[in-house]
Structure formats: structure tokens, C-alpha cells
Amino acid sequence: MMILKYAVAVLALCFVALSFAEEPVPLSKKMASCGKCHMGKMALTGKPVEEILAGLVRIREGKRPHPPGLQAFEAEQLPEVAAILSGVNADESPR
């Protein structure tokens, strides 16, 4: 009986771990820290998405100095990050 209980507990833990692993870190969570600096005077809202995207890429390539944080994004997430910063879909982006 003990073994069965143990096995069930292990299975349950695996399930929990798996459901976490399958859930990618939401973009909003990765971007939560950006607001510390990019709100108010340094907000990028209204700046064209292409310009922000170009800035993001240059920062990630190390061609432009920036506080750490941008390495957390996947390359394919950058257009979305740029769009959010620009304010294009800030409202309809629940992620």
C-alpha cells in the first residue's frame, strides 16, 4: 500500500511539473520589469514598431548598450515585444 501511495504521489508531481513545463513564460511576465524604466519619460509608446524592433535587435546583438533583460526573449518574440512597447496591441495582448 505504501508503494502505491508513493507511486501516486510521484505521478501527481510529474503531472504538475509537466503542466508547468508546457506553459511558456508569458511575454507579459518577461516584460514586467521593462516598465521600471520605460514608463513616463522613456516610454516607447507611439514610436514606430519597426524602429523599436530595430533597437531591440541591436541591443540583443550587443551593438547598443542596455541594462540586462532583453536576452530573456526568443528572437521570434521580438516583433511582438516591439508592438507591445509601441502600444499597438497593448490592450488586446493578454499574454
Ligand code: HEC
Ligand atoms: C534599468 C532601466 C531599463 C530597463 C529595466 C529596461 N530598459 Fe530599455 N532602455 C533603457 C535605456 C537607458 C535606454 C536608452 C539606451 C540608449 O539610448 O542607447 C533603453 C532603450 C531601449 C530600447 C531602444 C529604444 C529606442 O529608442 O530605439 C528598447 C527597444 C528597449 N530599451 C526595450 C526594453 C525592454 C523590452 C525592456 C524589458 C525587458 C527594457 N528595455 C528594460 C533602460 C532600461
